[in-house]
Amino acid sequence: MKLYRISALFERDMRKFFRSPTLMMVSMIFPLVQLIVLGYAFGGKIRGVRVAFVDNDHGAEAVRVRAMLDAVRTGPGVIRLVDYSTLPAAVRDLKIGLVRGVILAPYDFSYRVEHQDNPRLVLVEDNTDRTISGALESTLQTMVQQFDVPAVTSPLPAQTQLDVVEVYPYIEYIKYLLPGSIAMAMFVVAMIGGGITFIDDKSRGLHEGYLVTPIEGAELVLGLNLAGAIKGLMAGMVITVVGGLIAGVSGLANPLRLAYLALVCAVAALTMISLMFVTMVRVDDPMVPRAVFGVLNTLLFFPSGAIYPIQGFPKWMQAIAVVDPFYYTVHALRYLLLKGVGIAGIYHDLLVLAGMSAGFLALGIGLFKRQL
Amino acid sequence: MSAVEVDHLTKQFGDFTAVDAISFTVAQNEIFGLLGPNGAGKTTLIRMLTTLTPPTSGTAHVAGCDIVREPNRVRESMGVIPQALTSDPELTAEENLSIHAKLYGVPAAEREALVPELMAAVGLEKFRWALVRTFSGGMRRRLEIARGLMHSPKILFLDEPTSGLDPVSRSNVWEMIERLRREKNLTILLTTHYMDEADKLCDRIAIVDHGRLKALDTPSRLKASIPGNDVVEAEFDRAPADWTAELARLEGVRSVQPRDGSIRLSSAEGPRTIAALVELVRARGVTLRRVSVASTTLDDVFLHFTGRDLRDELGEGRYSVGHLYR
Numbered sequence: 216m217k218l219y220r221i222s223a224l225f226e227r228d229m230r231k232f233f234r235s236p237t238l239m240m241v242s243m244i245f246p247l248v249q250l251i252v253l254g255y256a257f258g259g260k261i262r263g264v265r266v267a268f269v270d271n272d273h274g275a276e277a278v279r280v281r282a283m284l285d286a287v288r289t290g291p292g293v294i295r296l297v298d299y300s301t302l303p304a305a306v307r308d309l310k311i312g313l314v315r316g317v318i319l320a321p322y323d324f325s326y327r328v329e330h331q332d333n334p335r336l337v338l339v340e341d342n343t344d345r346t347i348s349g350a351l352e353s354t355l356q357t358m359v360q361q362f363d364v365p366a367v368t369s370p371l372p373a374q375t376q377l378d379v380v381e382v383y384p385y386i387e388y389i390k391y392l393l394p395g396s397i398a399m400a401m402f403v404v405a406m407i408g409g410g411i412t413f414i415d416d417k418s419r420g421l422h423e424g425y426l427v428t429p430i431e432g433a434e435l436v437l438g439l440n441l442a443g444a445i446k447g448l449m450a451g452m453v454i455t456v457v458g459g460l461i462a463g464v465s466g467l468a469n470p471l472r473l474a475y476l477a478l479v480c481a482v483a484a485l486t487m488i489s490l491m492f493v494t495m496v497r498v499d500d501p502m503v504p505r506a507v508f509g510v511l512n513t514l515l516f517f518p519s520g521a522i523y524p525i526q527g528f529p530k531w532m533q534a535i536a537v538v539d540p541f542y543y544t545v546h547a548l549r550y551l552l553l554k555g556v557g558i559a560g561i562y563h564d565l566l567v568l569a570g571m572s573a574g575f576l577a578l579g580i581g582l583f584k585r586q587l
Numbered sequence: 588m589s590a591v592e593v594d595h596l597t598k599q600f601g602d603f604t605a606v607d608a609i610s611f612t613v614a615q616n617e618i619f620g621l622l623g624p625n626g627a628g629k630t631t632l633i634r635m636l637t638t639l640t641p642p643t644s645g646t647a648h649v650a651g652c653d654i655v656r657e658p659n660r661v662r663e664s665m666g667v668i669p670q671a672l673t674s675d676p677e678l679t680a681e682e683n684l685s686i687h688a689k690l691y692g693v694p695a696a697e698r699e700a701l702v703p704e705l706m707a708a709v710g711l712e713k714f715r716w717a718l719v720r721t722f723s724g725g726m727r728r729r730l731e732i733a734r735g736l737m738h739s740p741k742i743l744f745l746d747e748p749t750s751g752l753d754p755v756s757r758s759n760v761w762e763m764i765e766r767l768r769r770e771k772n773l774t775i776l777l778t779t780h781y782m783d784e785a786d787k788l789c790d791r792i793a794i795v796d797h798g799r800l801k802a803l804d805t806p807s808r809l810k811a812s813i814p815g816n817d818v819v820e821a822e823f824d825r826a827p828a829d830w831t832a833e834l835a836r837l838e839g840v841r842s843v844q845p846r847d848g849s850i851r852l853s854s855a856e857g858p859r860t861i862a863a864l865v866e867l868v869r870a871r872g873v874t875l876r877r878v879s880v881a882s883t884t885l886d887d888v889f890l891h892f893t894g895r896d897l898r899d900e901l902g903e904g905r906y907s908v909g910h911l912y913r
Binding site for chain 1: 637
């Protein structure tokens with residue numbers, strides 16, 4: 216194996232990369248747009264949900280409930296209360312979307328509260344939107360717990376209280392999403408540079424020009440992948456800094472932290488480009504990488520925990536995460552960006568990614584056809 | 588020692604035999620042409636010789652090295668200009684040459700001297716720093732010839748070097764190939780489907796059709812090898828049934844071949860054959876619609892050896908792009 220041949224191919228790819236701003240722009244704009252749009256779209260708290268209140272009781276306790284709901288409206292602002300005189304009218308408006316939930320105080324509610332006879336409030340909810348119905352349930356559960364607290368506190372120990380201590384400052388969703396966007400930037404570079412451009416060059420006959428030289432298959436594979444990894448590293452670091460500034464991540468000026476981030480990006484970029492190379496090494500049709508792009512993007516990005524914790528996934532999706540380089544990349548970047556830990560928190564991810572890279576490269580070299 | 592030795596080289600793709608037991612040798616400093624229509628097997632043959640495709644059977648040596656057992660030594664000894672334009676359009680001409688030379692391990696000092704020298708040799712010295720995507724097809728082809736010479740090869744393989752070029756560019760490439768052979772002492776093996784190109788450039792020509800070698804000799808000997816020195820082509824109306832037989836008995840006529848409504852007469856002496864033809868037409872009451880006489884060309888040679896007209900083959904407009912996606 217001759218280093219000068221690997222270096223020649225590396226030089227060729229890097230010159231093309233710097234000469235074509237399109238690849239740089241595309242690889243960086245898409246993840247940044249995703250970060251900003253998804254970060255702010257999913258990161259906000261639910262507010263101003265129109266909820267109908269039907270008071271069939273007209274007693275003192277129903278009035279107290281109404282007052283507490285008003286407090287929720289004026290406090291956290293999750294709901295906007297609308298009074299209805301009858302339950303059927305409220306449910307009709309729920310079905311046509313004028314309100315997203317109906318709270319009913321039944322006719323004997325106050326009586327049952329006063330006689331401690333299992334009093335109940337009813338929440339009728341539009342469960343087609345799990346996010347809003349979840350927010351409503353959570354808000355009303357909290358309100359009901361407060362409603363149940365006796366006016367005079369018992370001197371005896373009652374229910375155990377849980378005091379929550381948060382280790383890190385409040386993490387906005389956009390910060391949570393940032394590692395996924397960095398991984399996406401590196402993936403886009405791998406997809407365009409390692410997939411689309413590779414096949415386009417092959418179909419234009421450019422590879423034939425290299426195959427008639429004494430270059431070995433392994434040298435060609437290593438040269439192309441090394442250049443792809445450096446391009447991915449550059450895209451990843453640009454998004455780390457620019458996205459970090461947009462999301463308000465602190466501590467980015469710390470050289471050691473930046474070095475760890477660069478290390479993770481370098482290894483992750485090599486993994487992604489080598490994965491892409493293995494996927495495309497036997498492909499000749501220029502349409503294939505374009506068609507595969509969306510599938511791979513969905514298959515690798517969403518199960519990685521980039522936008523939602525994998526603990527919320529079904530088992531089969533969690534199984535994908537185990538072999539998904541995005542998962543380890545996002546995990547390591549999240550530890551570095553949001554938790555500020557050092558090598559102790561990321562060495563496992565680095566080892567897995569390095570192992571994957573070695574495996575993909577070995578497979579790529581094995582599958583690469585030196586002849587036409 | 589011959590520059591190229593090919594011995595019963597065969598390539599099969601499944602049941603299809605693209606190259607069928609072809610044998611020939613190319614001498615040092617010779618320009619050797621493989622002439623045939625698209626799909627004749629020329630590109631497959633050149634791909635085997637340049638180690639891009641493994642042969643199914645047979646052997647070949649390039650610069651004394653076996654193409655199967657010593658592929659890297661073969662690659663080091665040859666420069667290849669494939670049929671597709673393989674220079675990188677996103678790089679400059681200088682970068683294309685320089686990076687290609689690096690793949691062969693050409694030292695930096697040598698590269699720096701060779702780039703301007705070869706750019707000048709192919710007439711592109713003014714475009715050294717220009718992006719290749721701004722080049723015309725002819726300029727790219729010339730650049731690729733320069734690129735193929737960056738490691739000072741002994742043998743140059745050119746696959747359809749002027750395919751798709753305009754007449755001026757073709758003429759420039761021909762002139763350059765002749766000059767490079769002279770100045771660099773190169774052996775050149777090229778494929779072409781242009782008869783004039785083969786006629787003008789090649790010391791010897793191998794006619795290839797359906798993967799088989801049909802004839803091999805110098806252009807002049809090939810032309811002399813078929814009956815007649817001239818070709819008389821004529822069209823008739825109201826020709827009788829035994830007309831072909833009557834034409835064959837005309838003075839000087841060696842053979843008669845109908846073609847697309849006209850009749851081609853190979854003649855030892857064209858003008859005398861025409862005179863006799865006019866007499867015969869008058870005597871038999873046949874209308875002579877058109878008559879022409881020309882010297883024998885390689886097209887006639889091709890027709891003679893293959894039974895088909897090379898121009899007609901090309902006129903079918905078949906152009907293989909399969910290699911782009913193989």
